[in-house]
Amino acid sequence: MKLSFxxxxxxxxxxxxxxxxxxxxxxxxxxxxxxxxxxxxxxxxERKAWERKLAEGGWTCIGWPKEYGGRGASIExxxxxxxxxxxxxxxxxIGHIGExxxxxxxxxxxxxxxxxxxxxxxxRGEVFWCQGYSEPSAGSDLANVKTRxxxxxxAGKWRINGQKVWTSLAHESExxxxxxxxxxxxxxxxxLGFFLVTMDQPGVTVRPIEQLTGTSEFNEVFFDDAECDAxxxxxAPGDGWKVAMGLLGFERGxxxxxxxxxxxxxxxxxxxxxxxxxxxxxxxxxxxxxDAHVGLKILRYNSMRMLSGGGDGSLQKxxxxxxxxxxxxxxxxxxLAMDVLGQESEILDEAPYELNRLQxxxxxxxxxxxxxxxxxxxxxxxxxxxxxxPREPRG
Amino acid sequence: xxxxxxxDQLLFRDSVRDFLVNEVTPERIRGIWESDSGRDDGLWQQxxxxxxxxxxxxxxxxxxxxDELDFVLLAQECGYVALPEPLVNxxxxxxxxxxxxxxxxxxxxxxxxxxxxxxxxxxxxxNGLAEDAAQAGLLLWAEPQxxxxxxxxxxxxxxxxxxxxxxxxxxIDIAAGVLPAASGxxxxxxxxxxxxxxxxxxxxxxxxxxxxxxxxxxxYTSERQQFGKVIGSxxxxxxxxxNVAVRLxxxxxxxTRAAYALARGEAAQVAVSHAKLVACEAANLAAKNSIQxxxxxGYTWEVDLHIFMKKAWAMAGTFGDTGFHKQxxxxxxxxxxxxxxxxxxx
Numbered sequence: 001m002k003l004s005f006x007x008x009x010x011x012x013x014x015x016x017x018x019x020x021x022x023x024x025x026x027x028x029x030x031x032x033x034x035x036x037x038x039x040x041x042x043x044x045x046e047r048k049a050w051e052r053k054l055a056e057g058g059w060t061c062i063g064w065p066k067e068y069g070g071r072g073a074s075i076e077x078x079x080x081x082x083x084x085x086x087x088x089x090x091x092x093x094i095g096h097i098g099e100x101x102x103x104x105x106x107x108x109x110x111x112x113x114x115x116x117x118x119x120x121x122x123x124r125g126e127v128f129w130c131q132g133y134s135e136p137s138a139g140s141d142l143a144n145v146k147t148r149x150x151x152x153x154x155a156g157k158w159r160i161n162g163q164k165v166w167t168s169l170a171h172e173s174e175x176x177x178x179x180x181x182x183x184x185x186x187x188x189x190x191x192l193g194f195f196l197v198t199m200d201q202p203g204v205t206v207r208p209i210e211q212l213t214g215t216s217e218f219n220e221v222f223f224d225d226a227e228c229d230a231x232x233x234x235x236a237p238g239d240g241w242k243v244a245m246g247l248l249g250f251e252r253g254x255x256x257x258x259x260x261x262x263x264x265x266x267x268x269x270x271x272x273x274x275x276x277x278x279x280x281x282x283x284x285x286x287x288x289x290x291d292a293h294v295g296l297k298i299l300r301y302n303s304m305r306m307l308s309g310g311g312d313g314s315l316q317k318x319x320x321x322x323x324x325x326x327x328x329x330x331x332x333x334x335x336l337a338m339d340v341l342g343q344e345s346e347i348l349d350e351a352p353y354e355l356n357r358l359q360x361x362x363x364x365x366x367x368x369x370x371x372x373x374x375x376x377x378x379x380x381x382x383x384x385x386x387x388x389x390p391r392e393p394r395g
Numbered sequence: 396x397x398x399x400x401x402x403d404q405l406l407f408r409d410s411v412r413d414f415l416v417n418e419v420t421p422e423r424i425r426g427i428w429e430s431d432s433g434r435d436d437g438l439w440q441q442x443x444x445x446x447x448x449x450x451x452x453x454x455x456x457x458x459x460x461x462d463e464l465d466f467v468l469l470a471q472e473c474g475y476v477a478l479p480e481p482l483v484n485x486x487x488x489x490x491x492x493x494x495x496x497x498x499x500x501x502x503x504x505x506x507x508x509x510x511x512x513x514x515x516x517x518x519x520x521x522n523g524l525a526e527d528a529a530q531a532g533l534l535l536w537a538e539p540q541x542x543x544x545x546x547x548x549x550x551x552x553x554x555x556x557x558x559x560x561x562x563x564x565x566x567i568d569i570a571a572g573v574l575p576a577a578s579g580x581x582x583x584x585x586x587x588x589x590x591x592x593x594x595x596x597x598x599x600x601x602x603x604x605x606x607x608x609x610x611x612x613x614x615y616t617s618e619r620q621q622f623g624k625v626i627g628s629x630x631x632x633x634x635x636x637x638n639v640a641v642r643l644x645x646x647x648x649x650x651t652r653a654a655y656a657l658a659r660g661e662a663a664q665v666a667v668s669h670a671k672l673v674a675c676e677a678a679n680l681a682a683k684n685s686i687q688x689x690x691x692x693g694y695t696w697e698v699d700l701h702i703f704m705k706k707a708w709a710m711a712g713t714f715g716d717t718g719f720h721k722q723x724x725x726x727x728x729x730x731x732x733x734x735x736x737x738x739x740x741x
Contacts, residue, residue: 001464002397003655009396076396271728280729290725294649294669301648305398321641376630382640383633387613390628 003304005076013080019057020088028053028091035092036262038364039357040217044094044172051095051125060125061099068107068115069123075307079257086261094172098122098129102177102196105247109194109234118175118196132164132178132197132221133244140377143189143241147223149180151230151237158195158228160203163220166371170206170219173199178223179244182237192240196232203227213363214353260299263330266361267296270337273358279340288336295329320386324378327368334365398648400468408468412475414445419476421699427479428560434514434530439480443511447482451490456505463487463592467599467654474603477706479561481527483596484517489535491592492585493544496576500544504533518567519589522713528552528565536567537589541575542582549573559705591667593714595657598650598667598674604707605643605674605681611700612636612685615692626688635684642677649673665727668720675717678707 005013024032028050034042054060063078064070073081093099103122106114121127138144147162160180170176176197183191199206203226208216235243274280274289306322337358338345349356355363369375383389400408418441427435442448450466452458470483490508493501493515507513513532518525520538528534529552536543536550543549550573552565577585613636616627626632653670656663682704686693693700711717 001400001651001655003652005396079396275729286725286729287721289728290721293724293728294672297669298645298649298673301398301652302645304396305648305651308396308398321644324637324641325645376634379634379637380630382637383627386644387609387633387636387640388617389613389633389636390617390625392628392630392633393624 005080009074009076009080012077013084016059016081016084017088019059020084020090023053023057024050024088024090031091032089033091033265035094036266036361037092038213038215038217038355038360040092040169041215043091047091047094048125048128048172050091051093051128053125054095055123055125060095061103061123064103064107064119064123068103068119079304079307082257082261086265089265092262094128094169095122095125097131097169097173098127098175101131101247102129102175105177105194105234105243106196108246109239109243111231111234113231114196114234121174127175128169128173130167130170130173130176130199130221132167132176134166135163136165140374143192145179145181145192147178147180148184149178149182149193149195149228149233149237150184151182155227156230158193158230158233160195160197160223160226160228163222165220166209166218167206167221168218170199170221171208171216175199176204176221177234177247178228179240180223182240189241191238192244193237194234194240194243195228196234197223197226197228201226212366213355213360257303259326260296260303263296263299263326263333266333266337266358267292269358270333270340273337274340277340277342279342285336285340288339292329292333292336295325295332299326299329320378320382323373324375324382327372327375327378330368331365334362338362398651400464400651404465404468407465408472411445411447411469412472414441415472415476415478419478421702424477424479424561424702432530433560433563434480434527439514440511442480442482443509446509448485448511449490449505449509451486451494452505452509453494456501456509458490458505458509463491463595463654463658464651467595467650470596470599471603471606471650474600474706474710475607477561477604477607477702481514481516481531483600484526484593485515487596487599488517488589488592489515489533492535492537492542492588495585495588496542496544500576504544507532517589517593518565519586519593519714521590521715521719522593523566524555524564525552525567526565527563528567529554530563534567535589536569537586538582539586540578540582542577542585542589543569543573544576545569545573557709559709561702561706562709587664590714591663592657594667594671594720595650595653595663597710597713598646598653598670601674601678601707601710602643602646602650604703604710605639605646605678607703608678608681608685608700608707609636609639609643611703612688616688619690632688635688639677639681639684642673642680646670646673646677664723668715668723671715671720672717672724675707675711679711682707 031043031046031050035047062071062073062081066072099122103119106118135146137146149158149160152159176199178195178197179192180195181191182193203224205222207220209218209220210216279285341358348354384391446459449458450461454460466486473483493504508515514530515533516525516527516531518534518536525534534545536545549570551568555564555566557564616632617625619626650670653663653666656666685700692698
C-alpha cells in the first residue's frame with residue numbers, strides 16, 4: 001500500500017501543468033471549463049482545434065502503448081494528466097470516444113491494416129468517432145440488435161441496414177463503430193459483427209434528437225445500404241459481442257478518471273456558490289454538500305483501487321458497481337446544485353433557452369442513471385454476478 | 396500509487412477469519428449473552444494465543460508490532476462475526492495510545508495486554524459510557540483535557556443494559572484524588588486519537604457486519620420460495636441487496652485510506668470521519684434491507700440477523716455519531732484556503 005505519487009510522477013505533473021498553462025489560452029480561452037456534459041454543443045470548431053493542439057504536444061492518447069504512438073503512460077501519469085487537465089479548465093474532449101473506446105478496441109482486437117488506417121487520425125486529434133450500439137429495440141437488452149450486415153460478394157463490401165439511436169456526437173464524427181447482425185438467423189449476442197463505418201457516405205443519415213436541455217448531443221443514425229469495406233470488420237463475423245464487451249471494459253477503466261475531475265470542478269463550483277450566496281450557512285445544505293464530498297472521494301479512492309489491479313479479488317465486483325454509484329451520485333449533485341442556487345435556479349440565463357452551467361448540469365444528470373446501462377440493469381448485474389443471487393427467468 | 400494489501404496481510408486476514416468464523420458462532424454469542432460477566436474468558440485466551448491481543452504491541456513489549464493497516468483487515472473480520480470481546484478497541488485504541496504515553500505505563504501494561512493477562516477497556520467522554528469497564532483490569536478513560544489509566548480500585552462502574560446484548564456498557568465514577576496519566580495539550584491530542592481510532596475501529600467492524608448481513612440474506616433469499624420461485628430471483632428483492640453491495644464495496648477504500656493515514660501518523664480526522672460515515676451507512680442499510688428481504692422471519696429473535704443488526708446500530712453511534720462526523724467533513728470543506736480540487740486525491 002502506497003498512496004502517494006513518486007518524484008518522477010510529480011515532475012510529470014509539472015510538465016503537464018506547464019504545457020496547459022502555455023497553451024490553453026488565447027484562442028482557446030473561450031473553451032476553458034466548457035463543453036462538458038450538457039454543454040457539448042459549445043464552440044465545437046474551437047474544441048476540435050484544441051484536440052489538434054493537444055496532439056501537437058503529444059497529449060492525446062497518452063495511455064496507448066508507445067508502438068501505437070501513445071506515451072505508454074502509467075496509470076499514475078494518466079491520473080495526473082486528468083487532474084491537471086481539469087484543474088486548468090480543459091474543455092470537454094470531443095476525441096474521447098476515439099481515444100478511450102475505438103482506439104483501444106482496435107489495438108486489442110484489430111488487424112494491422114486497421115491499426116495503420118485508424119490510429120494515426122485519432123492520435124492527431126483530427127478524426128472523431130461515435131458509438132453505434134443502441135437501437136430502438138435494443139436498449140437495456142443490447143443484444144437484441146436488429147441492424148443487419150450482409151456481405152456483397154460482387155462488390156466485396158459489407159452492406160449495413162438498420163437504425164442506431166442515442167448516438168452521441170454522431171453529427172461531429174468521421175467514423176462510427178457499429179454492432180450489426182452478420183448471421184440473419186441468429187438471436188441475442190451470437191452472430192454479431194463489429195464494423196468500422198465511414199459516416200460521410202450516401203447510406204448514412206444522421207438526425208439530431210433534441211434533448212430536454214434544448215440542445216442536441218445525441219442522434220438517430222440510419223443505415224440504408226451503408227457500405228463498409230471487407231477489411232473494416234474487427235474480428236471475424238460472429239465475434240462482435242466479444243469485441244463490444246472488451247470495449248466496455250475500457251469504458252470502465254482509465255476513461256472514468258477524466259470524468260471524475262469534471263465532477264470535482266462541478267463540486268468546487270457548488271461549494272464556491274454556497275459560500276458566496278450564504279447557502280453554506282444552511283445546516284441542511286451543509287450536510288448534503290458534505291455527503292457529496294464524501295461520495296466524490298469514494299469515487300476517487302475506488303478508481304485508484306480498481307486501477308491498482310490485483311488486490312483482494314473483489315475488484316471485478318468494483319467495476320460492476322462503478323456505473324451505478326457515479327450515476328446516482330452525479331444525479332444527486334445536479335439536484336444539490338439547484339437547491340444551492342435557490343430560487344435563481346428557475347431563471348434562464350438568456351432567451352430563448354440558454355441554460356446556465358449548473359442548470360444544464362442538473363438537466364443533463366437526469367440521463368446519467370439511464371445511459372450506459374440503467375440503474376435497474378446495473379442492480380441486476382450486481383445481484384446476479386457479484387452476489388451470486390439466482391437469475392431472473394428471462395424470455 | 397498502490398491501493399492494494401500485500402499477500403502477507405491477506406493471508407493473515409484469512410487465517411484470522413477462519414478462526415473467528417469457526418469459534419465465534421451465533422450460538423456461542425447467544426451463550427455469552429447468558430453468562431454472568433457477559434464475556435468469555437476462554438475466548439479471550441484463544442485470541443491472546445493467536446497473538447491478536449498484542450498485535451499492535453511493539454515487539455519490545457512482547458507483541459507482534461503490527462500497524463493499523465495490518466489490523467484494519469482483522470477488525471473487519473471481528474465485525475463479520477460480531478465479536479463481543481473488545482479486541483478492536485484493545486488493538487486499535489488502547490495499545491497505540493498507551494504506547495504514545497510511553498514510559499512506565501507502556502512498560503507495565505503492554506506486556507500484560509499482549510499476553511492476555513490484562514483486559515483493557517476504553518472509554519471516552521464523547522460516548523458517555525465505557526464498554527467492558529467492569530470486566531477489565533485496566534480502563535483507559537479519555538476526556539478532552541485529561542486521560543486516565545485506571546485500575547479497578549480507582550473507579551466504580553454502573554452497568555447500563557444495552558439494546559445489543561453483546562455490549563457491556565458502564566457509567567464511570569473516578570475515585571476522588573486519582574490523577575490523570577496525561578493532561579493539557581497532551582491529553583487533548585490523546586483524546587483526539589482515542590476518538591479517531593475508536594471511530595476507525597467501528598467503521599471497520601461495520602464493513603464486516605454489512606458483509607455478514609449480505610451473506611445471510613443472499614443465502615436465505617436463494618432458498619426461500621414464493622410463487623413457485625426462489626424469492627432472490629425477483630428484481631424487487633435482488634435490488635435491495637445490490638444497493639447494499641454497492642455501499643459496502645465502496646466504503647472499503649475510505650476505511651483503508653483512514654487506516655493508512657493513522658499508520659503513517661498523518662492528519663487523519665477527515666479521512667476517519669469519511670470512513671465512519673460511509674461504513675456505518677453501509678451497515679445500517681444492510682440491516683434494513685436484510686430484515687426486509689427476510690420478511691417476518693427477519694423480525695424474530697430466533698433468526699441471527701439481529702445479532703449483527705444491533706451491533707451495526709451500536710457502531711454507528713459510538714465514537715462520534717453521523718452528525719458529528721458529517722460536521723467535521725463540512726467544516727473541512729468550508730474552511731478558507733483548503734485545497735479540495737484536482738491534485739488533492741490523497
